[in-house]
Amino acid sequence: MERKNTRVIKVGNRLIGGNNPITVQSMTNTLTKDIDSTIKQIKKLEEAGCDIIRVAISDMEDARSIDSISKAVDIPIIGDIQYDYKLALAAIEHGIDGLRINPGNIGGKEKIREIVKACKEKDISIRVGVNSGSIKKEYLDKYSGVNEYSMVYSALENVKLLEDLGFYDIKISLKASNVPLTIKSYMKISELCDYPLHLGITEAGPNWRGTIKSSVGIGTLLAMGIGDTIRISLTGDPVEEVRVGREILKSLGLLKEGLELISCPTCGRTKIDLIKIVEEAERRLDGIDKHIKVAIMGCPVNGPGEAREADIGIAGGNGEGLIFKKGQIVRKVKEEDLLDELIKEIKAMD
Numbered sequence: 001m002e003r004k005n006t007r008v009i010k011v012g013n014r015l016i017g018g019n020n021p022i023t024v025q026s027m028t029n030t031l032t033k034d035i036d037s038t039i040k041q042i043k044k045l046e047e048a049g050c051d052i053i054r055v056a057i058s059d060m061e062d063a064r065s066i067d068s069i070s071k072a073v074d075i076p077i078i079g080d081i082q083y084d085y086k087l088a089l090a091a092i093e094h095g096i097d098g099l100r101i102n103p104g105n106i107g108g109k110e111k112i113r114e115i116v117k118a119c120k121e122k123d124i125s126i127r128v129g130v131n132s133g134s135i136k137k138e139y140l141d142k143y144s145g146v147n148e149y150s151m152v153y154s155a156l157e158n159v160k161l162l163e164d165l166g167f168y169d170i171k172i173s174l175k176a177s178n179v180p181l182t183i184k185s186y187m188k189i190s191e192l193c194d195y196p197l198h199l200g201i202t203e204a205g206p207n208w209r210g211t212i213k214s215s216v217g218i219g220t221l222l223a224m225g226i227g228d229t230i231r232i233s234l235t236g237d238p239v240e241e242v243r244v245g246r247e248i249l250k251s252l253g254l255l256k257e258g259l260e261l262i263s264c265p266t267c268g269r270t271k272i273d274l275i276k277i278v279e280e281a282e283r284r285l286d287g288i289d290k291h292i293k294v295a296i297m298g299c300p301v302n303g304p305g306e307a308r309e310a311d312i313g314i315a316g317g318n319g320e321g322l323i324f325k326k327g328q329i330v331r332k333v334k335e336e337d338l339l340d341e342l343i344k345e346i347k348a349m350d
């Protein structure tokens with residue numbers, strides 16, 4: 001999988017594109033002007049591994065809140081602005097690190113020029129984003145409806161408005177809730193330009209369905225080397241979006257941080273309550289920040305063997321289990337102590 005070489009842009013203290021790590025983004029669902037709640041949520045997201053956060057800027061009070069919020073958090077903040085260029089200017093003035101705005105929607109060249117000037121002065125990048133539900137009628141007519149052509153050319157038209165003013169610190173998103181359409185759109189735009197791409201499946205749905213849709217769509221693109229930053233859109237706690245995003249990156253070897261948990265599906269040979277052990281392990285291992293692979297397997301026949309590549313793990317027996325490291329058995333432990341012992345071993349590892 002060779003990653004497409006894209007232009008590098010800056011969002012606060014993060015670089016997006018080129019060979020820089022693929023970042024995980026999320027969006028707060030607090031009222032931005034509720035400064036305390038917004039800071040609290042961003043801190044939780046930071047802790048979960050969020051690299052960049054987006055907040056809605058719906059009025060001047062939201063824009064002014066950026067001063068206090070950005071001082072209290074460590075990750076860059078992107079302001080999401082619909083239509084009103086004055087909100088964009090105010091957000092820039094109050095310390096926003098990036099904008100998500102469509103130049104075609106803000107009412108003419110002079111307003112775009114003002115935003116571009118302010119962005120250049122403060123070294124702020126802009127995400128141009130097209131959603132399948134909001135493509136202009138002229139593009140729908142020209143390209144016969146919602147498809148990769150209307151998505152891509154509508155985005156490039158917005159990009160051109162910025163390029164005409166000498167502005168190139170741009171990233172692009174082309175989000176649809178339809179996975180094949182999203183994949184085709186990103187593939188196409190990736191052929192046509194070298195701007196970094198922000199991947200997402202929009203309105204993916206509640207956690208379970210949304211996670212699957214996002215993993216298939218975003219995972220397929222990343223596996224083709226397309227994508228520089230990702231956002232999982234789930235109807236739920238944004239912390240879950242970050243966990244899913246990081247897990248997608250880890251599963252493709254694009255994030256080499258944190259613990260990887262593998263476990264067997266269980267079968268007629270399983271003689272311990274493996275499902276309960278794995279559920280509890282997932283919860284308890286969440287806070288351990290070590291780059292190791294942990295395997296929890298149901299039996300000693302296939303357990304250590306199947307998990308040979310794991311750094312440490314459990315292989316269940318009859319009411320007991322073996323702790324193993326690098327495929328070698330270390331000791332036997334009673335079922336009720338298995339997880340405690342495993343966690344003790346993991347904590348003792350370098």
Ligand code: SF4
Binds near residue numbers: 267
């Ligand atoms: S590791 Fe053992 S218990 Fe688990 S699925 Fe494979 S054979 Fe069954």
